[in-house]
Amino acid sequence: MKQALRWVTAMICLLAMAGCDQQGRPIQEFGLEKLAKGVSSESDVRMAMGQPETVWEEDGGERTLEYPKGPMGARTWIFEIDKDGKLRDYRQALTEATFFKIKPGMSQDNVRRLLGKPRTVVQFKRKNEEVWDWRYLENGTTTRLFNVHFDITSGLVTQTSASDDASNG
Numbered sequence: 001m002k003q004a005l006r007w008v009t010a011m012i013c014l015l016a017m018a019g020c021d022q023q024g025r026p027i028q029e030f031g032l033e034k035l036a037k038g039v040s041s042e043s044d045v046r047m048a049m050g051q052p053e054t055v056w057e058e059d060g061g062e063r064t065l066e067y068p069k070g071p072m073g074a075r076t077w078i079f080e081i082d083k084d085g086k087l088r089d090y091r092q093a094l095t096e097a098t099f100f101k102i103k104p105g106m107s108q109d110n111v112r113r114l115l116g117k118p119r120t121v122v123q124f125k126r127k128n129e130e131v132w133d134w135r136y137l138e139n140g141t142t143t144r145l146f147n148v149h150f151d152i153t154s155g156l157v158t159q160t161s162a163s164d165d166a167s168n169g
Contacts, residue, residue, distance in 0.1 A: 031050075
């Protein structure tokens with residue numbers, strides 16, 4: 001009996017460790033544990049994460065790679081590649097901290113660069129309004145929708161809001 005209990009305990013520990021990176025932190029997205037800032041190349045990022053949805057060519061030869069995990073996913077990964085082709089930084093874009101950066105008057109391009117590809121885009125022509133939304137995890141557990149409202153004519157942000165995700169049941 002003790003032998004079986006030890007075996008079960010060992011298996012549980014192995015399974016728990018399989019979901020951690022080299023520093024023992026939980027892996028948020030499989031593939032990330034293979035990447036190191038300042039060391040990994042753009043090719044390493046593509047091998048780990050796949051083909052990006054969007055690649056932005058930045059000033060000075062830098063590039064930004066976007067990996068949305070939607071429409072049902074609640075994460076979008078943004079990778080910054082320096083002029084030498086090395087991974088400078090990466091971040092999960094769909095966080096409340098990033099949402100607070102969205103301000104009235106911002107352009108659609110600026111919003112897209114901060115949050116990545118929206119899950120849906122809906123126009124309300126009578127209101128002269130276009131609304132983009134992204135699924136995200138509130139407090140890391142509950143899926144919600146973050147909405148950015150644009151004036152159709154100017155293409156600028158008028159407001160933001162959050163709403164319940166109907167797929168929660």
